[in-house]
Amino acid sequence: MGNKKCETINADSIRHEPLEILPDSEKxxxxxxxxxxxxxVEVVVMDMIHSFKAVLRKALNYLTIVADCFHFTSYTLLGV
Incomplete structure (x- = not known):
């Protein structure tokens, strides 16, 4: 898994449209x-990865962060 590449998709959560795809998930x-x-940026809907959330809080401390429904439900059912 050392060569795994994770892109970051930025989307408009109101219009449900992608805005931009960043080349990676690096800080x-x-x-x-x-x-x-x-x-x-006013609100971020995300999967709640702690490192990603920390970067958002540091860069935009006024930001509202919301867990997306898919990941919230998955984490709840898995007991994560």
Missing amino acids: DTLVAYLKEHVDN
Whole structure:
């Protein structure tokens, strides 16, 4: 799994449309994207990965973070 590549999909949760696909899930990539789009971000719907959430909180401390329904239900059923 050392060569596993995880892309980050940024989408409009109101229109259910993808906005941009970032090349990876690295902290620096996400921080750079957020700095560029900080005025357009109010709410983040995500899978609740702790490292990702920490980056969001640090970059945008006013941000509302919401767990997406799929991952919330999966985590609840699996007892994660």
